[in-house]
Amino acid sequence: MAAGGHGNGVESVVMAESGKTFYIETFGCQMNAHDSEKVIGTLEHEGYRRVETEEAAGLILYNTCCIRDKAEQKVFHRLNEYKKMQGEGKQFGVLGCVAQQEGNRIFEKAPYVSLVSGSASYRNLPEMLVRLEAGEKRITGLDDRQTEETFDTEFTARSNPHRGYITIIEGCDKFCSYCVVPYTRGKERSRSSASVLAEAARMAAQGFTDVQLLGQNVNSYRDPLGHMTFAEVLRAIADLPGIRRVRFTTSHPRDFTRDIVEAISDVPAICDHVHLPVQSGSTAVLKAMQREYSREWYLERIAWIKAARREISMTTDIIVGFPGETEADFDQTLSLLDVVGYDAVFAFGYSPRPNTPAIGMAETVPEDVKAARLQRLLEAQRERQRTAYERHVGQVLEVMVEGYNRQRGQITGRSSQNKTVNFTTTQPILPALGSYGHVRVTQAYPNSLVGEAVHVPHVVGLAASGLVMA
Numbered sequence: 001m002a003a004g005g006h007g008n009g010v011e012s013v014v015m016a017e018s019g020k021t022f023y024i025e026t027f028g029c030q031m032n033a034h035d036s037e038k039v040i041g042t043l044e045h046e047g048y049r050r051v052e053t054e055e056a057a058g059l060i061l062y063n064t065c066c067i068r069d070k071a072e073q074k075v076f077h078r079l080n081e082y083k084k085m086q087g088e089g090k091q092f093g094v095l096g097c098v099a100q101q102e103g104n105r106i107f108e109k110a111p112y113v114s115l116v117s118g119s120a121s122y123r124n125l126p127e128m129l130v131r132l133e134a135g136e137k138r139i140t141g142l143d144d145r146q147t148e149e150t151f152d153t154e155f156t157a158r159s160n161p162h163r164g165y166i167t168i169i170e171g172c173d174k175f176c177s178y179c180v181v182p183y184t185r186g187k188e189r190s191r192s193s194a195s196v197l198a199e200a201a202r203m204a205a206q207g208f209t210d211v212q213l214l215g216q217n218v219n220s221y222r223d224p225l226g227h228m229t230f231a232e233v234l235r236a237i238a239d240l241p242g243i244r245r246v247r248f249t250t251s252h253p254r255d256f257t258r259d260i261v262e263a264i265s266d267v268p269a270i271c272d273h274v275h276l277p278v279q280s281g282s283t284a285v286l287k288a289m290q291r292e293y294s295r296e297w298y299l300e301r302i303a304w305i306k307a308a309r310r311e312i313s314m315t316t317d318i319i320v321g322f323p324g325e326t327e328a329d330f331d332q333t334l335s336l337l338d339v340v341g342y343d344a345v346f347a348f349g350y351s352p353r354p355n356t357p358a359i360g361m362a363e364t365v366p367e368d369v370k371a372a373r374l375q376r377l378l379e380a381q382r383e384r385q386r387t388a389y390e391r392h393v394g395q396v397l398e399v400m401v402e403g404y405n406r407q408r409g410q411i412t413g414r415s416s417q418n419k420t421v422n423f424t425t426t427q428p429i430l431p432a433l434g435s436y437g438h439v440r441v442t443q444a445y446p447n448s449l450v451g452e453a454v455h456v457p458h459v460v461g462l463a464a465s466g467l468v469m470a
C-alpha cells in the first residue's frame with residue numbers, strides 16, 4: 001500500500017489509460033528493500049502502475065544484491081529466466097548492487113536489458129525513464145564513488161503503514177577487506193538532520209508509529225550542517241508526537257558511541273536493541289578484515305551497553321572461514337557467544353568478492369571446514385538463545401500487533417527489542433494491526449516468545465514496576 005500521499009481518483013484514470021506498468025523484485029538488505037519503496041514511489045509518480053506478476057508488466061525491474069556469491073548467482077539465474085519473456089514488448093532493468101558492480105557488462109551478458117542503475121543514481125530515475133520510453137537501449141546510472149548527493153524523495157511507497165524505514169546515510173567509506181558495499185553504494189554521505197526530521201514528522205502524520213533509521217554505517221552519521229549528532233537525531237525523532245518506537249541499523253563498532261547508550265537509557269521510545277556486527281572474535285582476523293578495532297575495543301562497547309540503566313538486547317553478524325582463520329581464532333569467536341550473550345547471530349561463510357582487497361588473499365579454510373565451523377557456531381548460539389529468551393518468561397512486554405495466525409488462534413506482535421511475541425487474548429475483538437498492547441510472556445523458544453494479552457487495568461501497576469514502557 002502506498003503511503004506516499006500521492007494518487008487520487010483522477011490520476012489513477014490517467015495511469016490506467018497510459019498503460020505503463022512495472023513489476024519489481026527485490027533482494028538483499030533493508031537498504032535495498034527501502035530503496036525499492038522509493039523506486040516504486042518514484043515510478044508511480046511518473047505515471048506507472050505496479051503489477052504483481054512479470055507477465056502483466058511492461059517494465060520488469062530487478063533490485064539486486066551481491067554481498068555473497070550465492071546472492072549474485074541468483075541474479076543471473078533470474079535474468080536468464082527473463083530471457084524467455086523477450087519479444088513480448090517488455091523492457092528490463094537491473095538496479096542495485098549487481099548493477100553498479102557489473103555495469104555495462106550486464107548488457108553483454110543479457111542484451112535484452114535496457115537499464116542498469118546503481119543506488120547512487122536513483123535520483124536520476126525520472127530522466128532515465130523518459131529515455132527508456134523513447135526506446136533507448138543501453139541506459140546506465142553508474143557512480144564510481146563520485147556523487148555527494150543522497151536520494152531524498154517524498155514519493156516513498158512504504159509497504160507497511162505502521163512501521164517504516166528512513167535512510168539517513170548512504171554509501172560506505174570503511175572498506176572492510178571482504179566487502180563490496182563501498183564499491184556498490186558509493187561514498188559515504190549523510191542527509192541533513194532537518195530533512196530526516198521532516199520525513200519522520202511526515203510519517204508520524206500519516207500514522208506511522210515505528211521508525212527505523214537505516215545506513216550501512218548508521219552511526220557514522222554526520223549532519224552536513226553540523227546541527228545534530230546521531231544520538232540527538234534519535235532523541236528528536238522519539239520526541240515527535242505519534243512516534244512510539246525508533247530503531248536503527250547497522251552500527252559499526254568504530255562509530256558506536258556512548259551517547260547512543262545514554263539516549264537508549266533515557267528515552268523509552270528509543271528501542272532497547274543494538275545490532276553490533278563483530279565479524280570475528282579474534283583480533284588477528286579483525287586486522288586482516290580491516291575492521292579497525294580489536295576484540296578488546298569491541299568488548300568495551302559491549303560493556304557500555306551492559307551497563308545501561310535499561311536492559312539492551314544485542315545481536316551481531318559473524319563471518320567464518322576468513323583467509324587465515326585458525327581453529328584458535330574460531331574458538332575466540334565462539335567464546336563471544338558466552339562473553340556477550342547475543343539474542344541473535346547472523347553468521348555467514350566467507351565468500352570472496354570481486355574487486356575487494358581480500359580477493360588477493362589465499363583461501364586457507366577449505367569449504368568443508370568453513371561449513372562445519374558455521375554449523376558449530378549456529379548450533380552453539382541456538383542452545384544459548386533457548387536459555388536467553390527464557391529470561392522474558394513472566395515479564396510483561398509491550399508489543400506492536402503485526403499479524404494474526406488464525407490456524408493457531410494467535411496474534412503476532414513485535415517487542416521493542418525486536419522479538420516476535422505470539423499471544424492469545426480473551427477479548428472478543430482482535431486488536432487492530434499496528435496497535436500496541438501488553439503481553440505477559442508464558443513460554444520461550446529460541447526465536448520467539450509466547451504469551452497472553454494483559455488487560456489494560458493491570459498496566460498502571462506494571463508501569464510502576466518498570467516492566468512496561470509507558
Ligand code: SAH
Binds near residue numbers: 181215252277348349
Ligand atoms: N554495514 C554492515 C554490514 C553490511 S553486509 C556492517 O558493517 O556491519 C551484512 C553482513 O554480511 C556483514 O555484516 C557480514 O557479516 C556479511 N558479509 C559481508 N561481506 C561478506 C562476504 N564477502 N562474505 C561473507 N559474508 C559477508
Ligand code: SF4
Binds near residue numbers: 173175180
Ligand atoms: Fe561492508 Fe564494512 Fe562498510 Fe559494513 S562497514 S558495509 S562490512 S565495508
Ligand code: F3S
Binds near residue numbers: 028064
Ligand atoms: Fe546486498 Fe547491496 Fe545490501 S550487496 S546486502 S543489497 S548493500
